[in-house]
Structure formats: structure tokens, C-alpha cells
Amino acid sequence: MVHGEADTGVPSVQSRTDVTAALERGDRAQCVDIPVADHFDVIDPAHPAWQAVVRRLPALLRTAGE
Numbered sequence: 001m002v003h004g005e006a007d008t009g010v011p012s013v014q015s016r017t018d019v020t021a022a023l024e025r026g027d028r029a030q031c032v033d034i035p036v037a038d039h040f041d042v043i044d045p046a047h048p049a050w051q052a053v054v055r056r057l058p059a060l061l062r063t064a065g066e
Contacts, residue, residue, distance in 0.1 A: 001015040001019055001029070001030070001031045001032065002032045002034060002042045002049070002052050002053050002056075003015040003031060003032070003033055003034065003037075004034050004036075004037030004038045004039060004041050004042050004049060005033050005034060005036075005037065006035070006037060006038045006041075007037070007038050008038065008039070009039045010039060012031075012033055015031050015033075019031040028063070032052055032056075034049040034052055036049070037049035
């Protein structure tokens with residue numbers, strides 16, 4: 001999960017809770033908090049927060065479907 005800490009719609013604790021639950025089930029999961037990003041910045045290619053997503057794509061694509 002990539003979560004903007006400036007997100008006023010969804011608290012970052014929700015992402016951390018979801019990641020914790022996934023890890024407890026044995027899934028691979030990680031939460032990355034982006035301090036200067038809001039809810040939509042992490043999906044906006046023009047925002048620097050998008051790079052946090054892009055950097056993780058190769059590893060996610062390698063494990064897709066597992």
C-alpha cells in the first residue's frame with residue numbers, strides 16, 4: 001500500500017491495518033507512507049508521490065498471480 005499521510009479521506013492507519021491483516025494471513029504486503037501526498041497524489045503521474053508506486057511495479061509484476 002502506498003498511502004499519502006496528508007490524505008484526509010482515508011486515515012493512514014487503515015492502510016497499516018490492512019497490511020497487518022495481510023501479513024497475518026501469510027500474504028506479502030508493505031505499507032509506504034508518503035508524507036507530502038494526499039489521497040489522489042499517489043495515483044497522479046505528475047506528482048512526485050507517484051514515483052513510490054513506479055519503483056515498486058517491477059517487483060509487483062514479477063509476483064503477479066502467485
